[in-house]
Amino acid sequence: MxxxxxxxxxxxxxxxxxxxxxxxxxxxxxxxxxxxxxxxxxxxxxxxxxxxxxxxxxxxxxxxxxxxxxxxxxxxxxxxxxxxxxxxxxxxxxxxxxxxxxxxxxxxxxxxxxxxxxxxxxxxxxxxxxxxxxxxxxxxxxxxxxxxxxxxxxxxxxxxxxxxxxxxxxxxxxxxxxxxxxxxxxxxxxxxxxxxxxxxxxxxxxxxxDTDRVGGFANMSNQSLQGLIARLGPQLPGRALWVAASLAVLAIWAHRLQRATRARDTLAAYSLTGLACCLVSPITWVHHLVWVLPALVVLGDTALRERRRDLHTIGWLLQLVISSGMVWLWHPDGRTPGTLFGGSAYVLLTFALLVAMPIRDRPESEGLVAETGAETDVAETVAIPGPRPGRPAAVG
Structure with a gap:
């Protein structure tokens, strides 16, 4: 309702x-x-x-x-x-x-x-x-x-x-x-x-x-690195700065992707790639940011797994920001802190998730579910020689 x-x-x-x-x-x-x-x-x-x-x-x-x-x-x-x-x-x-x-x-x-x-x-x-x-x-x-x-x-x-x-x-x-x-x-x-x-x-x-066909880079709807740079001012070397920033983002992405792969957290790995797509694309309209949603799920799941109130708070704050439409409260020609942090809130949120989104350690092997749907302890899902006292043997 x-x-x-x-x-x-x-x-x-x-x-x-x-x-x-x-x-x-x-x-x-x-x-x-x-x-x-x-x-x-x-x-x-x-x-x-x-x-x-x-x-x-x-x-x-x-x-x-x-x-x-x-x-x-x-x-x-x-x-x-x-x-x-x-x-x-x-x-x-x-x-x-x-x-x-x-x-x-x-x-x-x-x-x-x-x-x-x-x-x-x-x-x-x-x-x-x-x-x-x-x-x-x-x-x-x-x-x-x-x-x-x-x-x-x-x-x-x-x-x-x-x-x-x-x-x-x-x-x-x-x-x-x-x-x-x-x-x-x-x-x-x-x-x-x-x-x-x-x-x-x-x-x-x-x-x-022909980038003119898709609209101006500085448009508040463009929540990419290129959009952020364009709103900072026309006097900046926009193309060169965008290339440098994109290479830095791709380096961070590759590093974190390898870490997620080692941890076997495939959802985090795919989420990181979706975030990188949004950042390095010259034009990332607000509706393109559906790629951010899996990263929010990873954040929420980590908060539940580790019972961390700080992550719960951050998750709800990010949900509020990405639901707010706040980027349209500013104008691209206003080079103020409000334009930088409010008008580019979504691209900053995307970058923050790329850098700091939690990577879960071997999530595919955790919390296997019994037929009743109850949460199962990890140790009980591993084949152990002989039953524990008072408990039936777990099936590996």
């Missing part, structure tokens, strides 16, 4: 703007053969994704405007439900919680966050991309592990930023998944060339490098 009230009252409905761009672009492409000269009426914004993304959106041509919105909302809702199930259900089972209650509470908190609200109200594809990548994480330890990498490759072919997850697979020595992801990304891109050779050449030679 509280979540529904807040969502109904809080300002910021985006009028399905992005899905309007997709819808108009697909119709324009099928009618004229041109993809990147479409501009949504009354705006300066057009299609900025690779041609393969437009190929995936071609079915929109079969729908009217309102059915297209409905399909987009349903797809994002399904992606959100899958993501929450993958993130929250293991915690609920380990702690013996009611799984439906835990899922519902997590869904409310997720729905309140600014990135999720904007993804739905813009009609964006962000949650679908996160689900594709984290689906690969689920496949990696299953009997379907030979399919791991396909989701990451598709996400990278639809939007370039998730391509960092292919580097993630290489760093973590998931060679088969990395090869599958690379082959999938190249194959999907090749399909785009096959269906639209001219628009593909146009994208890879011109559109990709």
């Amino acid at each position: 509280v979540t529904a009230t807040v969502l109904a009252v809080i300002p910021g409905h985006r009028g399905w703007f992005d899905i309007g761009v997709y819808y108009g672009t697909v119709r324009h492409w099928t009618e004229t053969g041109q993809l990147y000269d479409y501009v949504r009426p009354g705006t300066v914004y057009g299609f900025t994704y690779p041609p393969f993304a437009a190929v995936c959106m071609l079915p929109m041509r079969l729908f009217g405007w309102h059915p297209a919105i409905a399909v987009g909302v349903v797809l994002s809702a399904v992606a959100t439900a899958l993501l929450l199930y993958w993130l929250i259900d293991p915690i609920a089972r380990r702690r013996g919680w009611c799984r439906w209650y835990a899922f519902g509470l997590a869904a409310c908190l997720c729905g309140l966050t600014n990135p999720v609200r904007d993804t739905f109200s813009f009609g964006q594809v962000n949650l679908l991309l996160v689900a594709l990548v984290f689906g690969d994480r689920q496949l990696a330890d299953s009997r379907w592990k030979f399919l791991a990498g396909i989701g990451t490759g598709l996400a990278a072919a639809i939007k370039l930023t998730p391509a960092l997850f292919i580097v993630h697979l290489l760093i973590t020595r998931q060679w088969r998944a990395a090869g599958t992801a690379t082959a999938t990304a190249l194959g999907a891109t090749g399909l785009g060339f096959l269906i639209g050779p001219e628009v593909s050449r146009q994208f890879w030679t011109a559109i990709l490098w």
